[in-house]
Amino acid sequence: MKRAASIAGIIIVLGLLAFPKVKDYLKASETASQNNSGSAAPLNVEVYIVKPDIVENKIFTTGTLTSNEEVELASESSGLIQEIYLREGEDVKKGELLVKINDSELKAQLKRADFRLNLAEDREKRQKQLLEKGGISQEEYDATLNEVNVLRAEVSLINAQIEKTEVRAPFTGKLGLKYVSDGSYITPNTRIATLQDIDPIKIDFSIPERYAAQIEVGNKVRFTVQGIEEPLVAQVYAKEPRIDSDTRTLQVRARSSNPDGKLLPGAFADLELTLQTIENAKMIPTISLVPELQGQKVFLLKDGVVHPQSVVTGLRNESKIQITEGVEIGDTVLTTGLLQVRPQMQVSVKQVNGE
Known part of the structure; x- marks a missing residue:
């Protein structure tokens, strides 16, 4: 009992000795806190002034360059090659003779048919005079006239067969490598060479079906290919009228000028397609956007005071x-301090962007 009373007495004495110091410390802390709260500086922030801007709705995809026109040259008839006029890699004009097949047999048939036709035409003239004088019947004259017409058709047929012994350029373009030689026997299945028109050059690509309604003929396409540093420009000129059900994409085709022939069919291309261009758009830095449960918001600065504002984005x-909604041209939007600011809080502008 005496021991407990002694311990209690010691604690009381120590408390009395420490009380003045603790009191002074608490008073000093309270004073300092009051001083700090009264002289705290406003939060420094950076802001962005909204102004009209141009924004483009773009999608990125890949495609393949193709020829404007392309064909594998082949003969319509079989036979020995008599002469090859084509030169690999050279430009040719439409209708230019490239390969000639031996047609000596057909020319002999044509000569015989011409002799028979001339004879029949002379006989038809004589019988016509006789018919006018009543020397022959109408039936006899009609038989002779029919023979003339048949022989004329035969001459036309042989001429058509002779034309098939000539391989001509179906359009103006550039020849590729040849796969036949003089004296070769060829058939309609024999590959002679390739002919391609590469100016302009086409670009085939596809886009997701959600963009199908937005793409239009005339849309600009920027693209790059390996080996050419500068970006190139093409223009959409056609699209498929249906969505591919397997890939859920829309096939699109664009065209680009290629006067120097640097762009080659089959090349891989990276494309940037502009679907829509909006002028006088209200654009703000992405970092100014603050997500919330009901959507998104920004903090506007008006007369040095922060105001939250719900917005609709595009x-x-x-x-x-x-x-698109919630901000007007000329408004001041906070770009920093978004986690520290509160509604109706006064802030100090450290830097203004967008001026």
Whole structure:
């Protein structure tokens, strides 16, 4: 009992000795806190002033270059090659003779048919005079006239067969490698060479079906190919009228000028397609956007005071996003301090962007 009373007495004495110091410390802390709260500096923030801008709705895809026109040259008839006029890699004009097949037998048939036709035409003239004088019947004259017409048709047929012994360029273009030689026997299945028109050159590509309604004939396409540093431009001129049910994509074709022939069919291309261009769009930095349960918001600065504002967004690019509702041209949007600011809070502008 005496021991407990002694311990209690010691604690009381120590408390009385420490009380003045603790009191002074608490008073000093309260004073300092009051001083700090009264002289705290406003939060420094950076802001962006909204101004009209141009925004493009783009999609990125890949494609393949194809010839404007392309054909594998072949003969319509079989026979020995009499002469080859084509030169590999050279430009040719439409209708230019490239390969000639031996047609000596057909020319002999044509000569015989011409002799028979001339004889029949002379006989028809004489019988016509006799018919006018009543020397022969109408039936006899008609038989002779029919023979003349048959022989004329035969001459036309042989001429058509002779034309098939000539391989001509179906369009203006550039020849590829040849696969036959003088004296070779060829058939309609024999590959002679390739002919391609590569100016302009076409680009085949596909886009997801969700963009099908947005793409239009005339849309610009920027593309790059390996070996050419500068970006090139093409223009959409056609698209399939249906969606591919297997890939859920729409096949599109564009065309680009290729006067120097640097672009070659079969090359791989990276494409950037502009579906829509919006002028006077209200764009803000993406970092200014704050997600919330009901959508998205930004913090506007008006007269040095922060005001939260719900917004509706549109298109987006690398660093900015379009605001369709909630922000007007000339508004000041916070780009920093978004986690520290509160509604109606006063802030200090450290830097203004977008001026």
